[in-house]
Amino acid sequence: MxxxxxxxxxxxxxxxxxxxxxxxxxxxxxxxxxxxxxxxxxxxxxxxxxxxxxxxxxxxxxxxxxxxxxxxxxxxxxxxxxxxxxxxxxxxxxxxxxxxxxxxxxxxxxxxxxxxxxxxxxxxxxxxxxxxxxxxxxxxxxxxxxxxxxxxxxxxxxxxxxxxxxxxxxxxxxxxxxxxxxxxxxxxxxxxxxxxPPQFLPADEREVARQQAATLMFQVTGVQTPPRPAQIGDWEFVRDAKGSWGLAGGKQVFAGNPQVIAFNDKYGPQGFAIKPVNAASNGRDSRTWWVNCLLVFHVDARAHDRDAGSRRYPSDTLPGHLTTDQAWQKARQLLQNPEFLQALRQFKVQDPASGRWYGFGEASLVLDSQGRPVVGQVLYIRESxxxxxxxxxxxxxxxxxxxxxxxxxxxxxxxxxxxxxxxxxxxxxxxxxxxxDINAFCPGDLKAAGSYRWPVTGHLRPDWLAAGGExxxxxxxxxxxxxxxxxxxxxxxxxxxxxxxxxxxxxxxxxxxxxxxxxxxxxxxxxxxxxxxxxxxxxxxxxxxxxxxxxxxxxxxx
Structure with missing residues (x-):
């Protein structure tokens, strides 16, 4: 019994x-x-x-x-x-x-x-x-x-x-x-x-619309900074009150560098693109930086592999969408492609006063014990x-x-x-x-102005510019x-x-x-x-x- x-x-x-x-x-x-x-x-x-x-x-x-x-x-x-x-x-x-x-x-x-x-x-x-x-x-x-x-x-x-x-x-x-x-x-x-407004929505988004592109953050070493904070071209190198470095820039590289354009032309249709860079050192005196530049398109932030087949999985997804798991895995895999690092290294700027180059020209990915890129443990979701x-x-x-x-x-x-x-x-x-700050919704948004241009807000929503902009x-x-x-x-x-x-x-x-x-x-x-x-x-x-x-x-x- x-x-x-x-x-x-x-x-x-x-x-x-x-x-x-x-x-x-x-x-x-x-x-x-x-x-x-x-x-x-x-x-x-x-x-x-x-x-x-x-x-x-x-x-x-x-x-x-x-x-x-x-x-x-x-x-x-x-x-x-x-x-x-x-x-x-x-x-x-x-x-x-x-x-x-x-x-x-x-x-x-x-x-x-x-x-x-x-x-x-x-x-x-x-x-x-x-x-x-x-x-x-x-x-x-x-x-x-x-x-x-x-x-x-x-x-x-x-x-x-x-x-x-x-x-x-x-x-x-x-x-x-x-x-x-x-x-x-x-x-x-x-x-x-x-x-x-409907006039700014693609025809396939009248019922189910896209969400802003996601990003997978990753770590690099070898970032070159000037001796002191500086504005060089469209690049800004700054230090905060704690002494940590941050940088933002690369619009001209994004729009005009042949290797970056070739990378985005090739991988954009596959759902990935490199945008101008935001990056910060992982604390004061750290040689390791976290980098924000890899856009991952077609991610539905509501969709997770573990929910497949249940009522938790959204029923109104767009064709070809990625789950958050798929996006994370595919983005990490792309980072290991040599073409990615070659394109990333184009994001650099020469100081006209000293002739020195700063930015990512000598950058290398940080790898874990299994030889894989060190990345954010959660995906950077911008919108859901x-x-x-x-x-x-x-x-x-x-x-x-x-x-x-x-x-x-x-x-x-x-x-x-x-x-x-x-x-x-x-x-x-x-x-x-x-x-x-709108990030692109689909790869075509990056060239919606006729050629690669960043940011995309103005050419995706021209009514916003007419109303005064920022x-x-x-x-x-x-x-x-x-x-x-x-x-x-x-x-x-x-x-x-x-x-x-x-x-x-x-x-x-x-x-x-x-x-x-x-x-x-x-x-x-x-x-x-x-x-x-x-x-x-x-x-x-x-x-x-x-x-x-x-x-x-x-x-x-x-």
């Missing part, structure tokens, strides 16, 4: 609807954050600080046991900041981490800075290496997320492991780069640039999905269907009662600021940007925030996402305190939120 009972339990439990999840422990935190990029870490920190009597759980949904996401394990250590009137407007959690790490930093050091910061809060726990396998929703409320362990195979493919974990919470925060929780909870979403205000947000809705519109981002004012964003002032939860002022970020269309107890500071695709071109950079993360964490604390879901917040709730954010060091005013 003792031998029969366990067998009967294994047979009966799935039939009763419990499945393997019934056999796992149930965690019951008050706030659950999925995703541990700067947005998720900021949300966790702010929630823990604002609600010290509540339990906060941060779920790292990458197969890497470190915090920071793209900013750390992804290798994107060139911090995209833009000063306004000589000052940094993205304060709060990001401002604290930035002050310690610098603009160009050692990725492991930043991960440690964030971990030390979050460890100050005994009510905050971290669960590493688990992703969402299922979501239980009742009456537009998330009741439970069902997590499962993820691991990366030697090939680079991320797969499910056996360990499962049930988590029942009260408030949930989606800080994933693919809007995974928002999507699986049943909220309507707009993929990629589908909300663009956007949360509309209502159910429908098709072509032409970028200025009507979202909490932050393209017009508001481009035409933000210099003060409270000025500009296209003035209506957000009373419900502002932070400031967002950068250039409206934003002059920061945009007020409204509380509504954190709200999905349907789910009551979900806040979205990540990629699926309520921001139109073209406005996202400005707000997608990590400092802006951390600002949204701070607001989501404090809003979660307020929701628990007043027993009111974020969608039901009153003016008094928003005022409390604003006061608490400023207390935590956020900047809300221009």
């Amino acid at each position: 003792r031998k029969i009972l366990p067998v009967l339990l294994l047979v009966l439990l799935p039939l009763l609807g419990y499945g393997l999840f019934a056999l796992s422990q149930v965690l019951r935190p008050d706030v659950v954050i999925i995703g541990a990029g700067l947005d998720g870490c900021a949300a966790a920190r702010s929630a823990a600080a604002a609600a010290p009597d509540k339990k906060i759980l941060l779920v790292v949904n990458d197969p890497v046991p470190e915090l920071g996401g793209l900013a750390t394990v992804g290798g994107q250590n060139f911090t995209d900041i833009r000063l306004w009137q000589g000052r940094l407007v993205t304060q709060g959690s990001f401002g604290r981490w930035y002050a310690r790490a610098g603009q160009f930093y050692n990725t492991g050091r930043l991960a440690q800075i964030i971990k030390e910061d979050l460890s100050r809060f005994p009510n905050l726990k971290i669960l590493y290496g688990h992703d969402i396998e299922d979501v239980v929703v009742q009456n537009d409320l998330i009741k439970e997320v069902r997590l499962r362990k993820v691991i990366r195979q030697a090939s680079g493919k991320t797969v499910w492991a056996e360990n499962r974990q049930r988590v029942k919470g009260k408030i949930f925060i989606d800080a994933t780069p693919d809007g995974r929780l928002t999507r699986l909870a049943g909220n309507p979403l707009s993929t990629g640039r589908r909300d663009w 999905v956007h949360s509309p205000l209502r159910q429908a947000a098709g072509p032409g809705s970028e200025n009507t269907g979202f909490a932050v519109t393209a017009r508001q981002a481009q035409g933000a004012g210099a003060a409270a009662a000025q500009g296209a964003d003035a209506g957000h002032y009373d419900r502002r939860i932070g400031l967002g600021y950068y250039m409206m 934003p002059v002022n920061p945009v007020y970020l409204p509380f509504a940007a954190l709200l999905p269309a349907r789910t009551e107890n979900l806040l979205v500071p990540g990629y699926a925030a309520g921001i139109s695709s073209f406005a996202w071109a400005e707000l997608r950079v990590l400092p802006n996402l951390a600002v949204l993360g701070d607001a989501a964490g404090v809003a979660a604390a307020r929701s628990l305190a007043v027993h009111r879901t974020p969608r039901r917040f009153t003016g008094a709730d928003i005022a409390w939120l604003q006061q608490k954010l400023e207390q935590f060091g956020a900047r809300l005013d221009k």
Whole structure:
């Protein structure tokens, strides 16, 4: 009889609807954050600080046991900041981490800075290496997320492991780069640039639109820098306050160098291209640099190999799309092609004063113990999905269907009662600021002006140039940007925030996402305190939120 009972339990439990999840422990935190990029870490920190009597759980949904996401394990250590009137407007959690790490930093050091910061809060726990396998929703409320362990195979493919974990919470925060929780909870979403004016959308993108190209960061040595910071041609060599180097340049090389043109002509149709370079040393005095220059096209950020055949896999993908696993593997393989390094070495500039060459003329790839290029452990996703205000947000809705519109981002004012964003002032939860930096959506975009030209924003959206070009002022970020269309107890500071695709071109950079993360964490604390879901917040709730954010060091005013 003792031998029969366990067998009967294994047979009966799935039939009763419990499945393997019934056999796992149930965690019951008050706030659950999925995703541990700067947005998720900021949300966790702010929630823990604002609600010290509540339990906060941060779920790292990458197969890497470190915090920071793209900013750390992804290798994107060139911090995209833009000063306004000589000052940094993205304060709060990001401002604290930035002050310690610098603009160009050692990725492991930043991960440690964030971990030390979050460890100050005994009510905050971290669960590493688990992703969402299922979501239980009742009456537009998330009741439970069902997590499962993820691991990366030697090939680079991320797969499910056996360990499962049930988590029942009260408030949930989606800080994933693919809007995974928002999507699986049943909220309507707009993929990629589908909300663009129809005259700027290719014919095959009226129903399902492309997302901006992804990138795989990689490491090199042998980068040559001048003795001191300098502007040489279209290249800028700078050092941050910590003494670390960063560089940006190569537009002329991209547009005119025969080897680079030949590489992009050959590999563009295969879904890859080299763009002008951003790169940063991996901390002060490091000879190793992280490089951002390899575009990977046709990636659907929602699509992961481990979800194939399940409802988690998107049903509206474009023909020929790549999963994130396929893109990561193919990009790493391309780096090993000798033609890639030959093209990369063309990104150099000669100083007319000294005659010396600087840049990547002598660069070499850093290889791991298996002889493979050292790359970011997660793909640099630039765009995935956007949360509309209502159910429908098709072509032409970028200025009507979202909490932050393209017009508001481009035409933000210099003060409270000025500009296209003035209506957000009373419900502002932070400031967002950068250039409206579109990366290409398909290889043809690189030559849409008739020949290779960078950046692509102007020739993809000539109406933007006619309206004034780059934003002059920061945009007020409204509380509504954190709200999905349907789910009551979900806040979205990540990629699926309520921001139109073209406005996202400005707000997608990590400092802006951390600002949204701070607001989501404090809003979660307020929701628990007043027993009111974020969608039901009153003016008094928003005022409390604003006061608490400023207390935590956020900047809300221009």
